[in-house]
Amino acid sequence: MNWFLVILTISKTHLLSRIKQTMVAALGVTFGIGAFIILMSFMSGLNGLLDGLILNRTPHIHIYNEIKPNTKQPIHFFDELSANLNVVHSIKPKQTQLKIHNAQPILNYLKSDPKVKAVLPQVKSQVFYVAGSTELNGVVTGIKAKDESTFFNFNEYIVGGTPDNLENNMNGILLGIGAAKKMSLKIGDRVQLATVKGEIIPLKIVGFFQSGLAEVDNVQSYVNIKTAQRLLGESTSFLTDINIKLFNIEDAIPMAKAISKQFNLTAIDINTANAQFETGTSVRNLITYAVSIALLIVAGFGIYNILNMMIYEKMNDIAILKATGFSGFDVKLIFISQAVIIGFVGGVFGLILGYIVSTIISYLPFETEALPTIKTFPVNFEITYYIIGIVFAMVSTFIAGYLPARKAQDIDPVEIIRGQ
Amino acid sequence: MNVLEAKNINKFFRGAVDFQALKNINFSIKKGEFTSIMGKSGCGKSTLLYILSTMDTDYEGELYINEEKITGKTSNELAYIRNKHIGFVFQFHYLLPEFSILENVMLPAKKLGEKSLQEIEHDAIEKLKLLHIDDQALKLASQISGGQKQRVAIARALINNPTIIMGDEPTGNLDSHNADNVFNIFEELCHEQKLSLLIVTHDKEFADKTDRIIEMGDGMIIRQ
Numbered sequence: 337m338n339w340f341l342v343i344l345t346i347s348k349t350h351l352l353s354r355i356k357q358t359m360v361a362a363l364g365v366t367f368g369i370g371a372f373i374i375l376m377s378f379m380s381g382l383n384g385l386l387d388g389l390i391l392n393r394t395p396h397i398h399i400y401n402e403i404k405p406n407t408k409q410p411i412h413f414f415d416e417l418s419a420n421l422n423v424v425h426s427i428k429p430k431q432t433q434l435k436i437h438n439a440q441p442i443l444n445y446l447k448s449d450p451k452v453k454a455v456l457p458q459v460k461s462q463v464f465y466v467a468g469s470t471e472l473n474g475v476v477t478g479i480k481a482k483d484e485s486t487f488f489n490f491n492e493y494i495v496g497g498t499p500d501n502l503e504n505n506m507n508g509i510l511l512g513i514g515a516a517k518k519m520s521l522k523i524g525d526r527v528q529l530a531t532v533k534g535e536i537i538p539l540k541i542v543g544f545f546q547s548g549l550a551e552v553d554n555v556q557s558y559v560n561i562k563t564a565q566r567l568l569g570e571s572t573s574f575l576t577d578i579n580i581k582l583f584n585i586e587d588a589i590p591m592a593k594a595i596s597k598q599f600n601l602t603a604i605d606i607n608t609a610n611a612q613f614e615t616g617t618s619v620r621n622l623i624t625y626a627v628s629i630a631l632l633i634v635a636g637f638g639i640y641n642i643l644n645m646m647i648y649e650k651m652n653d654i655a656i657l658k659a660t661g662f663s664g665f666d667v668k669l670i671f672i673s674q675a676v677i678i679g680f681v682g683g684v685f686g687l688i689l690g691y692i693v694s695t696i697i698s699y700l701p702f703e704t705e706a707l708p709t710i711k712t713f714p715v716n717f718e719i720t721y722y723i724i725g726i727v728f729a730m731v732s733t734f735i736a737g738y739l740p741a742r743k744a745q746d747i748d749p750v751e752i753i754r755g756q
Numbered sequence: 757m758n759v760l761e762a763k764n765i766n767k768f769f770r771g772a773v774d775f776q777a778l779k780n781i782n783f784s785i786k787k788g789e790f791t792s793i794m795g796k797s798g799c800g801k802s803t804l805l806y807i808l809s810t811m812d813t814d815y816e817g818e819l820y821i822n823e824e825k826i827t828g829k830t831s832n833e834l835a836y837i838r839n840k841h842i843g844f845v846f847q848f849h850y851l852l853p854e855f856s857i858l859e860n861v862m863l864p865a866k867k868l869g870e871k872s873l874q875e876i877e878h879d880a881i882e883k884l885k886l887l888h889i890d891d892q893a894l895k896l897a898s899q900i901s902g903g904q905k906q907r908v909a910i911a912r913a914l915i916n917n918p919t920i921i922m923g924d925e926p927t928g929n930l931d932s933h934n935a936d937n938v939f940n941i942f943e944e945l946c947h948e949q950k951l952s953l954l955i956v957t958h959d960k961e962f963a964d965k966t967d968r969i970i971e972m973g974d975g976m977i978i979r980q
Contacts, residue, residue, distance in 0.1 A: 338869075339867070339869050342863070342866040342867055342869075345866075346863075349854050349855055349859075350854065353854035652850060653852050653853075655850070656850040656851075656852065657852075657863075658811070658835070659809070659811060659838065659844050659846075659850075660838065660839065660844065660863065660864045660867070660912065661835050661836065661838045661839020661840070661864055661867055661868070661916075662835060662839075662867055663831060663832045663835035663836075664831060664835075665832065666835075666867070748811075749811050750806045750811050750812050753806075753846060753850075753924070754802065754806075
């Protein structure tokens with residue numbers, strides 16, 4: 337006969353004979369844990385969405401050839417004046433090309449690096465969109481649409497088309513939705529692009545690009561990388577930007593430094609580009625945990641209260657159990673196990689409640705200009721939160737039960753029996 | 757063989773003025789003896805019983821059960837001794853009200869854990885039959901009469917086949933019919949099963965029928 341089973345049988349009988357009190361205590365835990373799950377799922381879903389806006393869209397390292405004046409002017413080579421403060425007026429950058437020199441070997445080198453997940457070349461160019469007599473200023477980026485979708489979720493910003501449309505069509509364009517509205521163009525229409533050099537090329541609209549930022553949507557369009565090269569009258573080795581996605585985002589800073597040193601190019605890492613985004617995430621997480629813990633502490637006090645009252649009611653039972661050979665530890669275990677059972681049952685129902693409400697939330701409509709593909713609230717159904725929830729339920733009820741249970745352990749049966 | 761022996765037991769109630777509740781108690785109980793402790797209220801007979809029952813450990817002197825020294829053992833060891841060697845019957849019935857009669861009787865044996873659940877249940881029903889209350893076995897403890905409760909309490913005291921049964925005014929709260937009934941049960945247990953009994957009472961009639969009377973007054977044994 338298992339001794340622990342005897343203890344559990346006693347706890348069970350105590351709990352079932354006061355089913356109402358037990359249920360009230362368990363409900364406290366249920367609502368606490370339920371609210372925790374809902375808050376965490378919803379908040380982390382939103383967090384993930386907002387982080388994704390930056391993390392998914394921004395390359396971990398962005399390499400390009402920046403036009404800027406040389407920081408080492410001729411006077412700096414003159415050793416005798418190195419101790420002086422030299423002022424050179426009106427420094428201008430040297431006439432140079434925007435393209436990345438020796439782009440193909442650099443691409444191959446980066447692709448062979450084991451830390452690198454993907455390397456995506458781009459060609460950027462200034463253009464004018466010509467519609468009738470109006471000319472709109474614009475930027476066209478030539479991309480490998482399929483890879484951009486795989487690694488940078490590019491497909492989430494396409495309205496009315498797919499990345500494949502661009503990948504397969506040398507004469508297709510994903511026009512910025514703002515520019516399209518201004519020129520009142522529909523999918524299937526043709527738009528003429530005038531390059532800086534004066535050439536005019538007609539392209540067919542295969543879809544719209546919508547980032548949610550009006551300024552971007554008014555100018556930015558995407559074409560196939562080969563189309564962009566042709567637009568500029570350049571060969572297939574002409575690249576203006578290289579975007580890198582890493583397996584581990586932590587590698588971005590050292591790698592960006594190494595690249596800019598090695599190839600004499602500008603390499604911007606994601607942390608430098610978006611320094612503030614982590615702060616927002618951690619503050620939101622902090623608030624969520626603080627609210628959840630407050631809820632669970634309230635539930636814990638409820639359990640503490642109920643067990644305390646129960647122990648006063650059960651003084652006689654405790655005395656008789658001790659008189660018939662149950663040790664103080666056994667009695668303590670009886671009450672702690674009651675608390676933990678309340679915590680476990682309440683916690684499991686809390687998880688179920690949390691799951692149901694989260695599911696309902698995930699079906700509520702949520703439409704935002706910034707994310708054309710998102711139609712409902714983002715909810716994160718990560719199993720970790722459910723594990724944390726049930727563990728927290730049991731730990732907090734254990735603590736709430738421990739204090740009254742220790743009191744029960746110390747009750748002197750003689751005092752109770754004499755007191756009658 | 758002495759099943760219970762007390763040597764020089766002294767007990768003080770500590771307070772602003774110390775009060776000596778028990779003074780130099782020396783006595784022993786042999787196997788199969790039916791002993792009663794008599795005395796007026798406040799003479800210390802209940803205090804003595806709680807020391808003998810190992811529940812009260814705040815005393816001076818030495819206590820032996822089955823010739824084994826009990827004084828100084830840890831509370832867990834004492835709980836085991838109470839469980840295995842001592843059966844209790846109180847003035848108030850002290851059953852667990854939410855449990856069935858059968859469960860109440862079985863609990864100490866489950867705690868002891870020496871037998872399987874089937875054996876314990878069988879034993880419990882045997883004990884209930886012995887006390888002619890087996891027909892109530894499945895009722896809740898709160899649903900039976902006082903006399904019946906006391907018989908259940910005796911059955912519970914017997915479940916682990918203890919060395920000695922201790923009672924603190926077990927008939928004090930019963931009418932004469934039920935009191936006689938309980939006495940007869942005790943006598944039967946004593947003679948047929950060679951059980952030792954130590955009963956605190958101030959019912960003179962009850963005490964007179966026992967094998968041996970220990971009379972107490974002012975914390976001392978006056979006569980035994």
